[in-house]
Amino acid sequence: PIPAGIDPKAINAAAGDKAKTVQALKDSFVHFRGAILSIKDSDLNNGIKFFGADTTIRGAFIKITGHFGEHLGQSIAYSRMNGIIP
Known part of the structure; x- marks a missing residue:
C-alpha cells in the first residue's frame, strides 16, 4: 500500500x-x-501481480532493488552534466 x-x-x-x-x-x-x-520468509514465493505481470513477492522485491540502479545511473549522469563528479 x-x-x-x-x-x-x-x-x-x-x-x-x-x-x-x-x-x-x-x-x-x-x-x-x-x-x-x-514479509515472512515463507510468503516470499507467493504469487502476485506486479505492474500487470505475474511474479512472486520475492520477484517484485528483486525488480524494485534492481530499479534503484536505474535511478542511480540517472543521478550520476545528471550530476556530471552539471559539473559534479560523484
Missing part, C-alpha cells in the same frame, strides 16, 4: 525543493525496508 501522507498524483510538487525531495527519498527507503521486513 501507499504510505500514509503520500499523494502519488502530487508527488512532483516536491520537485525544485531539495529538502522535500531528499526527505521523500529517505521516507521511501524507510517504507521499502519496512515492507521487506514485514
Whole structure:
C-alpha cells in the first residue's frame, strides 16, 4: 500500500525543493525496508501481480532493488552534466 501522507498524483510538487525531495527519498527507503521486513520468509514465493505481470513477492522485491540502479545511473549522469563528479 501507499504510505500514509503520500499523494502519488502530487508527488512532483516536491520537485525544485531539495529538502522535500531528499526527505521523500529517505521516507521511501524507510517504507521499502519496512515492507521487506514485514514479509515472512515463507510468503516470499507467493504469487502476485506486479505492474500487470505475474511474479512472486520475492520477484517484485528483486525488480524494485534492481530499479534503484536505474535511478542511480540517472543521478550520476545528471550530476556530471552539471559539473559534479560523484
